[in-house]
Each structure stands twice: as structure tokens, then as C-alpha cells.
Amino acid sequence: MKTFSDCIPCLVRQTIDSLRETTDDELIEESIIRDVLRELSGFDFCRSPAAMAQSIHRRIRAATGVADPHSEKKRRLNDMALRLYPVFARRVEQSADPLELAARLAIAGNIMDLGVKSNLDENEMIAAFDECLELKLDAGAVAEFAESMHRAKTILYLADNSGEIVFDRLLIEQMPREKITAAVRGAPIINDATLEDAEYVGLAQIVRVVGNGSDSPGTILDDCSESFRELFDRAEMIVAKGQGNYETLAGSERPIHYLLRVKCAVIARDLQLPVGSLVLRRSP
Template identity: 35%
Template sequence: MNIYLECLPCFLRQVLEASKLATENQEIQKRIMKDAAKVITDFENYRYAPEVGRVMHSLVKEYTNTDDPYVNIKQENIDGAKEVYPYLKNFLHKKEDRIYWALKISAVGNVMDAAIYKNIDIKKAVENELDEEFNICHIKELKERLKEAKSILIIGDNSGETVFDKVLIEELLDFNIVYAVRSEPIINDATLKEAKDSGLDINTKLITTGCNAPGTIIEECSDEFKEIYENADIVISKGQGNYETLSEQDREIFFLLKAKCPVIATDIGVNVNDYILLRNI
């Protein structure tokens, strides 16, 4: 997916947020923002928005000597998600179409971002989001694939979502599941640490993509990941960053996300905040 002009102010907003998390020193924050503005002027040299995001966040790490500015937020995300995990399991237990609702629960995990930042009632937010229908839902195509599939690759997104993804994975235990995360901390995305904290190592093989951007840039991924990606019977890609970097791939991918960004919503052809289960080909 191309970088749009509307992405540029979002880059600056994100890097300002990260700089404030990493340091209270306003002089350092100013230097970060000045360098970030220089990166923005060269945005046409990048293929994907997550590439720009990676450069932006590397500035924060470099200037503040902080490996993971979002470490506390990620832990809050996971702790909050664990609080609603019993509710999610009970909710799913009452449903007839368990695969559909497990996928919806997995997608709803994206609400953890807003819940933590806005200090809202997580359980109530999740209940409200579960009432929302998918705008695009290629569940029929996915179920057809599941009939003959043996292996599933799930490419994770943010840390809080991993607990919601656990609910999905527990409905797919008959399959060999690999769950892939970022190779190092970037924004609030999941790494191996957060995936293990959420208990995903119990029923899945955990790997990193080998890519340290807030997306999955195939050319930068490890040989291990690329082999699994190419040979998996089903690939489920979570979240917006993975959509931005994988939407033009020529293998079948099921994109599972909430289109929170107007640019991504426009690219897919849906409304902002719509839920999507999209088969790309």
C-alpha cells in the first residue's frame, strides 16, 4: 500500500507521543521532532508507511537511549486484556458459529489501544465492539480453506491483541499454528516477550518475522519466517501495519483488522472503524 499525504501528520503525532513517553526533557523532544521533520521531507523514498515509522521511532530510541518507550503501555494492554479473557471465553461458548466469533474477538482486540489511552472501561468497550458487524467478511472462503488446511500462520499486531488472539488460537487447536511477532520493540506491537506473557507459547510455535518495522516487509524477513509464510496453508494477517506492507503480496492472505485509519479505510473501500476479514485474492 502506498504512502498517502495524509500519513505525514500522523507520523509526526506518533513520534511526538513516543518522545514524551521516553523522556520529559523538552530539548531532547525538540531535537527528535526536528529530525523527524527532515525524514518527512524524504517520504517518497520509502515504499510503505511502516518504513517511515521505523525511522521515526529509531530517532526516539537513539536520542533517549530507550529500547522500548512503550514498555509500560504494552504491559497495561496485556493486563487489561487478561481481565476480559474469561468474559471472552464465556461469550464464545454461547455462540454456534464459533470460528466466526473467534475471528471477531481477535479483531476486537485492537480496541485495547484506545481503551488504555482513554482510560475507558475495557469490558464495556469490548462488549460494544462485539456488537459491530464485519463490513467485509470472507468467512466462507476461510472456512473452505480450513477444511483441507493443516498449517496456519498468524502474523500478530499489537501487544494487547495477543490475549484476544489466544481465544482464536484455542478454537484452531487441530491445526499446526505459527504465531509471528516483531523482531524488536516498535510502538506497542508484540514481540516474543508479550506473546509469551499472553500465554501464546502454550499452543503455538512463536517466531519473529525478522523485520523490525511496525509491519511485515517480506524482503526484510528472516529465512525461517519466509519459508513458513510461503508454505503455510492459511495466512492470517492482523492489524493495519501488516495490511500496509502485505496488501500487494501475490499469495492468498486473510486480513483481519479494524480500519481505524481513514487512509487505510479508503484503500480498502470501507468506513473508518469498520471491521474487516478480507481475502486479498
């Protein structure tokens, strides 16, 4: 998916949020912001927003020497989600349609995105989950998802954010786990999940988890490791969580089921859905 003008304010805000986590030096902050604005002015809008974000956050890490600016917030999001996990796990277990509810909760977890909202408290998160239980989720898409997961011999699950991966676990627990490899980012960026997060929340204890070799907040295949690309090419079913994975994989010819919450006007226009919608959609 290409970058749109509406993406630029979001990228600038991400820059400021990350700088406030890494430095108190106003001169360093000002210098990096100026560099980022110059870079944005020459950016190829045919590339994805995730590609621009990757470049910006590499610049911030190089200038500040801080490898993971949002590490404390990521741990807080993981802990917040883990506190809620037993409650929602019981609800899934008692549901008349456990897969449908688990899919809803996994999509609801997509709100845990510091690239969109830099501060999220537990009350906001619970309210978002309650809302997602009432919103429409395409029953036909759920049935197609179920059919795909039973038919496929290999499933690649592309995770998105820390915290959110706790709710991915709820969905994965309703899937044939022996077929699944979950993939996380190869290095920290914003609050995207890494191998450390997968270990911390217990995801790595129930399925195989690999890093994709990239520090992009999405799945830019040319930037991923050869071993990950082989997994991607061989998978008979791919589950792609979140906006970043959608932005970077939309248009792929691989059998991808996208799960996300529509969080901005750009994605809303692309999917032709209102902001806030729950998305479970296969492409092609």
C-alpha cells in the same frame, strides 16, 4: 500500500508520544522532532507508512537509549486484556457460532493500538468490544476462513499488538492449533507484540510462536529474517492481523486473510469501507 499525506500527522504524533515516554529533556525532544520532520520531507511516498514509522522509531531509540519506550503501556494493555479474557472465552464457548464470535473479538482487539490512540482505558475497550458485537461481519468471509483453515496443512498467524494478542488467542483456540505458527515482531516498536508479550499472555503455551526478525510495525518481508520468510512462503494459509500488516502486505500473491478494524481514513479509502468497519477479507 503506499504512504498518503494523511499519514504524516499520525507519524508526527507517534513521534511526540514516544518521546514523552522516553525523555523529559525538551532540547532532546525538539532536536529529534526536527530530525523526523526533515526525514519526512524526503521520504519516498511509494513506501508503506510502516517503513517510515520503523525509521522514525529507530531514530528515537538511538537518540534516547531507550529500547522499548512503551514497555509499561504494553504490560498494562496485556493485563487489561487478560482480565477480560475469561469472560469472553466463556462467551465464545457458549456461542452458537464460536468461530464467528472469536473472529469478531480478535478484530475488536485491534483497537489496542498505541500507533492510533496513545491512551486507552478499560471502559473504552469494553465499549469497543460491545460495538463490534453489533457491527456487520461478512458471513461469507467467515465461511471462507473456516474452509481455508480446515484445508490448509500449515497456517501462519501474523499477530499485531500487545493486549490484542490475548484476543488472537481466542480465535486461535477455535482453529486447528497443531497447524499454526504465530509470528510477532522481532524487536519492540510502539506497542507491537514481541516474544515477551506472547509468553506473558500465554499464547506461546498453546501454539509455536516465532519472531519475524524485524522491528517494523508491519511485515516488511525484505526486512524479516530468512527463517520467517521461509515460513511465509511455505504457509498454505496466512492470517494477517491489524492495519500495519495490511499496509505492508496488501497486494501480495500469498493466500492472506486480513483481519482488522478500520481505524483511519486512509485504510477506509483503500478498502472502500467506513471508518470503524470490521474487516475479514481474503486476498487474492
